[in-house]
Amino acid sequence: MQPDRHQIAIFDDRPFFERAFVYGVRNGIIDQEKISSIRNDAPKGMVQIAEYFGTQYLRPNIEEARLRLVNLVSLFLEDSSGGDIDKAARSLRDNTFLSHSRGGSEMLKSLWSMPEDGSYGILVRQSQKEFLADWSLRSLTDYRQALALREGHQVAISTALWFAEKLDMPASGISTVSVESIIRTAMLVYLSGITPVSIPNSAGLIGILDAIRQKGLPAKGRKQLKETFRALPAASLAVTRRELKKVETEDLPRILDASVPMNRLIQELEPLYFLRDFGPEDASLFDAAVSEDWRRLTGGKTDDSSLLTIFVCLAADLPPRPALSKAAARALIRKARLDGFKRLPVLGFIRAYAPYEMQDDLEALWTEFFPEAQGILLAAADTTLGEAVDFLKENCIVI
Numbered sequence: 001m002q003p004d005r006h007q008i009a010i011f012d013d014r015p016f017f018e019r020a021f022v023y024g025v026r027n028g029i030i031d032q033e034k035i036s037s038i039r040n041d042a043p044k045g046m047v048q049i050a051e052y053f054g055t056q057y058l059r060p061n062i063e064e065a066r067l068r069l070v071n072l073v074s075l076f077l078e079d080s081s082g083g084d085i086d087k088a089a090r091s092l093r094d095n096t097f098l099s100h101s102r103g104g105s106e107m108l109k110s111l112w113s114m115p116e117d118g119s120y121g122i123l124v125r126q127s128q129k130e131f132l133a134d135w136s137l138r139s140l141t142d143y144r145q146a147l148a149l150r151e152g153h154q155v156a157i158s159t160a161l162w163f164a165e166k167l168d169m170p171a172s173g174i175s176t177v178s179v180e181s182i183i184r185t186a187m188l189v190y191l192s193g194i195t196p197v198s199i200p201n202s203a204g205l206i207g208i209l210d211a212i213r214q215k216g217l218p219a220k221g222r223k224q225l226k227e228t229f230r231a232l233p234a235a236s237l238a239v240t241r242r243e244l245k246k247v248e249t250e251d252l253p254r255i256l257d258a259s260v261p262m263n264r265l266i267q268e269l270e271p272l273y274f275l276r277d278f279g280p281e282d283a284s285l286f287d288a289a290v291s292e293d294w295r296r297l298t299g300g301k302t303d304d305s306s307l308l309t310i311f312v313c314l315a316a317d318l319p320p321r322p323a324l325s326k327a328a329a330r331a332l333i334r335k336a337r338l339d340g341f342k343r344l345p346v347l348g349f350i351r352a353y354a355p356y357e358m359q360d361d362l363e364a365l366w367t368e369f370f371p372e373a374q375g376i377l378l379a380a381a382d383t384t385l386g387e388a389v390d391f392l393k394e395n396c397i398v399i
Helices: 005-010 016-026 032-053 059-081 085-094 097-113 128-135 140-166 179-192 202-215 219-231 234-256 262-272 280-298 304-315 326-339 344-353 356-377 386-395
Strands: none
Touching (some): 016 085, 032 059, 032 097, 059 085, 059 097, 059 140, 085 097, 097 140, 140 179, 179 202, 219 234, 234 262, 262 344, 326 356, 344 356, 356 386
């Protein structure tokens, strides 16, 4: 029984063009006239390729051009024939050698023109010449893997633009952005049941999160989403379902968890969504969302001394308190000397809980205060803690 030609190809590492050519000659598919034609065309193609990437007058360039030419022909032959050696040999018989080379080149140019990732609005890309210099020496496996990825990116971009238009955001209004964030935003908007449906700004996102937390997902949201899926292009279903799953399994549990402060929730989720430009109304709504937690944690205190007392507690890894007794102050100093006095937890606290318009000033207050506080509170020479306690009395609230 004659072995299958596909099985033979598995163990043959020669370029696909060479395998198809040899097979065609041995089986009488490619005659002497076609062999002569290929012999005449190949040098022309090599010179063209050498000139494109460098010069035809240097031997290394010509040798590299030969490799590129054979690889381009092999790419086109193997892809168009599906790996069928007999079909590839007949293609060599029926078409010119250089048409196969051009076919491989067009495959790569088409690949180059497709998006490299799931970003929209990227203006800088590798030049076509640089791309061809690399990919004209790559395998068909590499090409097909890259093609599948780029086709996926193209579908994601098309899907995102489809949703953006439905949500009243023209493509001209979208700058560089991950397209998955647009789809994810659309899923949340539809699930929330808001009308009219549109891309929210930061204020709108806060409103959506708060409404879901207070009332859950409305039935009309699921209905709205179901209708949207019916209208969605078939090619967009997979990427849309993927982003919907992220909203349902990753975001909604966080939104519905009342133990997660709203301001922290906003900071966690906002980077994952595509929003309209931030405006003054967003800042005021953010403040409204965080004010309750801020008042609770600070006891409603706004003076620097009370806030610094809270900050030194956090820096010593203690619960925030706007005032300390003398005993508590001494205990704080001892703990700081044992476990450390840290700057970053306070900065995180400010960004997570402070009203938006206060954050920069509070960071400046803490950044200026921290080095001196660290030096005095941790001074080993102050064995009685007297200087450290006096420092806290001077700058914080110690009663």
